[in-house]
Amino acid sequence: MSEGHVAKARLSEARSNLVVMKFGGTSVEDAAAMLRTAAIVRGRRERGLGAVVVVSAMAKVTDLLLAAAAAAGRGDKAGALLIAARLRHRHIETAAELLCGELFTSVEAAMQLEFDSLDDLLRGIAAVGELTPRTSDNVVSFGERLSSRMVAAAFEQNDLKGAHVDARTCIVTDGHYGKAAPQEAAIEAKLAVLVLPLVEQGLTPVMGGFIGATEEGITTTLGRGGSDYTAALVGGGLHAGAIEIWTDVNGIMK
Secondary structure, three states: OOHHHHHHHHHHHOOOOEEEEEEOHHHHOOHHHHHHHHHHHHHHHHOOOEEEEEEOOOOOHHHHHHHHHHHHHOOOHHHHHHHHHHHHHHHHHHHHHHOOHHHHHHHHHHHHHHHHHHHHHHHHHHHHOOOOHHHHHHHHOHHHHHHHHHHHHHHHHOOOOEEEOOHHHOOEEOOOOOOOOEOHHHHHHHHHHHOHHHHHOOOEEEEEOOEEEOOOOOEEEOOOOHHHHHHHHHHHHHOOOEEEEEOOOOOOOO
16 A cells, blocks of 8 residues: 555544644633633543644734734834834743743743744844735744644643644645645645644644645745634544634623
């Protein structure tokens, strides 16, 4: 049997006992929300289900990243970096409340590097004085890159065996920046290699929604609301038994 046929067979077997769970920005907006999310995922795991988790950026972060990118595009380097500094503080503060010991140290170091990269990117945009769709996608991708790393660490700390997956390694798209079109066959192949083995090992993969990359590795986004789209792509690509879209709301939705 060829490697491709083996992967398809494994995906088929995964259908009934695998759930893809997407959590929106309010479900990961702070440490308390992330712990509530962990409790929901634990409920699925205790029922014997494998879970793949897709998360949005923390609430309001995408809008702030867009504002930072716009400021840099106007040449307002100081304004852009000020927004980035506030986001850095919020994320590190959340991680400190959420995580302990070596796990916090590791995640903090990774996030500091991400924010250093964001600062460099904003400085470059301000120096050029132009914001392109490609660079805008790069800036705005940081929200999901950061939230997914924290949530995966929270799962690890809470005995859910969280495993961070950079969505850009799995969600392959074209180069239509700002609203990229997913390449579904390529996505299914990547998921079979990069995500399904984690599930089979009893881990809980966590990835950011909304973001992807071209075959050349250039960061793209799927457009606003793209995290739901990511969940659908992952669920379809893994032939999951269910896709669940979770959000925090006031009261009860009917």
